[in-house]
Amino acid sequence: MSDDPLITPRAVHGRAPDVFHPGGWVPMKEYPLREPVDFVVIGTGAGGGPLIARLAEYGYSVIGFDAGPYFRPLEDFASDEASQSQLFWTDERLVDGANPLKMGANNSGRAVGGSTVHYAMVSLRFRPEWFRSRTLLGYGTDWPLDWREMWRYYVQAERDLSIAGPVSYPWGPKRPRYPYRAHEINGAAEVLARGAEAMGYKWAETPLATVSAPRGDSPSCVYRGFCRVGCSTNAKQSQLVTYIPRALAAGAEIRDLAMVGRIEVDAAGRACGVHYHRNGAWHFQAARNVIVAGYAIETPRLLLNSATDRFRDGLANSSGLVGRYLMTQSNQAVYGVMDEMVRWNKGPPSLTITEHWNYDDRKDFHGGYCWMAQGPLPVEWSAAMSGSRKLWGARLREKMADYNHQVGLKMVGEMLPHPDNRVSLANEKDRYGLPVARVTYSWHDNDKAMIQHALGEMQRSLELVGAKDIWRQENDTNHLAGTARMGNDRKSSVVNADCRSWDIPNLWICDGSVFPTTGGVNPSLTITAIALRTADRIQMLQQTGQLNF
Amino acid sequence: MTERNRYPGYDVLAKRHSLSWNDATRKVMDARLGVPREPRFLRQMEWDTLVAICERIIPQPQNRPPIPLAAYIDQKLQNDARNGFRNAALPPQREAWKKGLAAFEAEACLRYEHSFHNLKERQQDELLHRAETGQSDASVWSGMDASLFFSEHVMSDIIAAYYAHPTSWNEIGFGGPAGPRGYVRMQNGRRDPWEPVEAGPGDETRVRRENQRVR
Ligand SMILES: Cc1cc2nc3c(=O)[nH]c(=O)nc-3n(C[C@H](O)[C@H](O)[C@H](O)COP(=O)(O)OP(=O)(O)OC[C@H]3O[C@@H](n4cnc5c(N)ncnc54)[C@H](O)[C@@H]3O)c2cc1C
Numbered sequence A: 001m002s003d004d005p006l007i008t009p010r011a012v013h014g015r016a017p018d019v020f021h022p023g024g025w026v027p028m029k030e031y032p033l034r035e036p037v038d039f040v041v042i043g044t045g046a047g048g049g050p051l052i053a054r055l056a057e058y059g060y061s062v063i064g065f066d067a068g069p070y071f072r073p074l075e076d077f078a079s080d081e082a083s084q085s086q087l088f089w090t091d092e093r094l095v096d097g098a099n100p101l102k103m104g105a106n107n108s109g110r111a112v113g114g115s116t117v118h119y120a121m122v123s124l125r126f127r128p129e130w131f132r133s134r135t136l137l138g139y140g141t142d143w144p145l146d147w148r149e150m151w152r153y154y155v156q157a158e159r160d161l162s163i164a165g166p167v168s169y170p171w172g173p174k175r176p177r178y179p180y181r182a183h184e185i186n187g188a189a190e191v192l193a194r195g196a197e198a199m200g201y202k203w204a205e206t207p208l209a210t211v212s213a214p215r216g217d218s219p220s221c222v223y224r225g226f227c228r229v230g231c232s233t234n235a236k237q238s239q240l241v242t243y244i245p246r247a248l249a250a251g252a253e254i255r256d257l258a259m260v261g262r263i264e265v266d267a268a269g270r271a272c273g274v275h276y277h278r279n280g281a282w283h284f285q286a287a288r289n290v291i292v293a294g295y296a297i298e299t300p301r302l303l304l305n306s307a308t309d310r311f312r313d314g315l316a317n318s319s320g321l322v323g324r325y326l327m328t329q330s331n332q333a334v335y336g337v338m339d340e341m342v343r344w345n346k347g348p349p350s351l352t353i354t355e356h357w358n359y360d361d362r363k364d365f366h367g368g369y370c371w372m373a374q375g376p377l378p379v380e381w382s383a384a385m386s387g388s389r390k391l392w393g394a395r396l397r398e399k400m401a402d403y404n405h406q407v408g409l410k411m412v413g414e415m416l417p418h419p420d421n422r423v424s425l426a427n428e429k430d431r432y433g434l435p436v437a438r439v440t441y442s443w444h445d446n447d448k449a450m451i452q453h454a455l456g457e458m459q460r461s462l463e464l465v466g467a468k469d470i471w472r473q474e475n476d477t478n479h480l481a482g483t484a485r486m487g488n489d490r491k492s493s494v495v496n497a498d499c500r501s502w503d504i505p506n507l508w509i510c511d512g513s514v515f516p517t518t519g520g521v522n523p524s525l526t527i528t529a530i531a532l533r534t535a536d537r538i539q540m541l542q543q544t545g546q547l548n549f
Numbered sequence B: 001m002t003e004r005n006r007y008p009g010y011d012v013l014a015k016r017h018s019l020s021w022n023d024a025t026r027k028v029m030d031a032r033l034g035v036p037r038e039p040r041f042l043r044q045m046e047w048d049t050l051v052a053i054c055e056r057i058i059p060q061p062q063n064r065p066p067i068p069l070a071a072y073i074d075q076k077l078q079n080d081a082r083n084g085f086r087n088a089a090l091p092p093q094r095e096a097w098k099k100g101l102a103a104f105e106a107e108a109c110l111r112y113e114h115s116f117h118n119l120k121e122r123q124q125d126e127l128l129h130r131a132e133t134g135q136s137d138a139s140v141w142s143g144m145d146a147s148l149f150f151s152e153h154v155m156s157d158i159i160a161a162y163y164a165h166p167t168s169w170n171e172i173g174f175g176g177p178a179g180p181r182g183y184v185r186m187q188n189g190r191r192d193p194w195e196p197v198e199a200g201p202g203d204e205t206r207v208r209r210e211n212q213r214v215r
């Protein structure tokens, strides 16, 4: 049998890969198909990973499904952009709208550990007011969650992921010291710091989910800079090397290369299991609860693809909002060239940050944004130069030769929720015979105003440090959110604050798709904090007899 | 074409047996360097057009073996390796490339009465530029949006193939694979001994010698 994790499932026969040792294994509990488990979790990423671990630690029987492979980073990851596309969701998705999104490498992973296997590790908290942006800031919609409670779960997430960050963080309410010391900054990150100081703005070392000192089997980060295509040393604290091993140790089962195609609903209108494709055939796993954690494209796609006679518009969709209010984050950048050698690819790509415009409300648009230092690898960098600057031919090669002198600042900006930005089903089918997702996206006036503001600010910052040959990357977007928003009532949301669907009491959704607004920081830490909270709420509801299973 | 070599003597492949490479990296790089040089998916006519397009999108210097760009595109099509999204106005990748190559060839015949690969560089650039800016002859593109095809495939696929190849890393002074060793000297202007030195005008001989020691 092939040992290629992309072809043959590894988590079988009572064992799962030991991610810390080449060729190694750890024991894994296995559950029979016909006997219902307490929880099936679909997706093992930023949301699914912590849920599987916490529910198993509470003593529930849990199976985590992932369509992707189960990697051992030490033996499976090359230092190479092209071949590491093995981490991305590369099955077809159609994109349209006035500003079609770029998917694949840009925003979605497929692996045990989900997109955290290749994410850039930036681990930020929301500004407290964003949880009530409608009431306090006049835009978007309020969350059903209280920021003070979230603050507690952020602490837990930061501890679980050994976040390395500054001693005191300059923005927002007081928070405890980060568990690990901040990383040394590189030349490109120093340019951000100098530029921010010249503008009178604060800056900080970016809190990152990669360790600055050894932790268990994870060695310190060695600053190789390939983080966005997978960390081959295990310094990165992805779900694959943190929550998933915890989940296994607590008795959860992981099924890799297992694509869930449909959630089954019984005559009483309750979820009763999932149909999944593994080893070339369809199987059925019975379950008492189903939790969907497939991220903002696959989660709505699965709910829509699971339509029945009773739920004609898809599961959990009586509001008609499944797939709607998709949000991405603006990810425009300004780049320039320095006289000195910078070698911006050394170290994690975003070692410094300024959140100034997340906390300063003197602006003529809604929402906030931050910007971070950059260090793209050659293929990614050439895509920016050709895609945004429209360079090809001799000019492209000439400009690419400045690679080691290059610096850049990139925003992560809050795009506002809009019902017409959405995920729906296309007529085309994928390799499993399931309708593929159609992703429709258009920027609105507020989004455009913010982008122009940010580009102007980042440009000024680079000018102040003496960068030359400055240009703007106007068209990039990244992280996703929305499509199954949480809220306080069943008409205007898909799930409640506990990530429990309004329509089907034992169907839950717990990933980036529950965000009602997306904030001006990277989303993963918030997704993880929500998942930790959901696990606690499930335990509380069960103990007080409100779940009945 | 004469151009200044900014990193003379630097060869990222010399680090192959160093701690900057692991087994997984050696394996994928061997496969990359060993890509078959003949078309497997495309027909000869399509291949000839593609080779000519690649030479215009990334003209390569004469003093080293060229990166076989067309071979990587053909391999991508042969494996049907997709990017994970597709503009709804374009057909699937294989069909898009076949249609696009046929359209460039048809337009070359229509305008210049020659095959695309036999045109002068200036004429090829002219046709590429027309596609890029959406001024191509709609009749030969049979409904496909030429400028979308140009940005989503001609530019993206060819340029990504070029900068995934070690030869291009020598040219831009990229350190290349870096695991498990990583880097130590993070500040501006500092260099780890396994990174290349950039030559200023006049000090190429000294720099070449230093770069030959980079391991
Ligand atoms: C290059 C890149 C860099 C990023 N950098 C950062 C960063 O620095 N900081 C940050 O906060 N965020 C970052 N992000 C975003 C972050 O990775 C995501 O927001 C986050 O991982 C989403 O969590 P999730 O649990 O919703 O989904 P994911 O982590 O994407 O997990 C979803 C999982 O579900 C699986 N799945 C989906 N559908 C099915 C199905 N039907 N059956 C079985 N399995 C299924 C998928 O295979 C996948 O593994 C980055 C993303 C990318 C692409």
Ligand code: SF4
Pocket: A210, A220, A221, A222, A223, A224, A225, A226, A227, A228, A230, A231, A232, A233, A234, A235, A236, A347, A348, B182
């Ligand atoms: S820089 Fe650090 S986190 Fe990034 S890939 Fe290297 S070791 Fe891993």
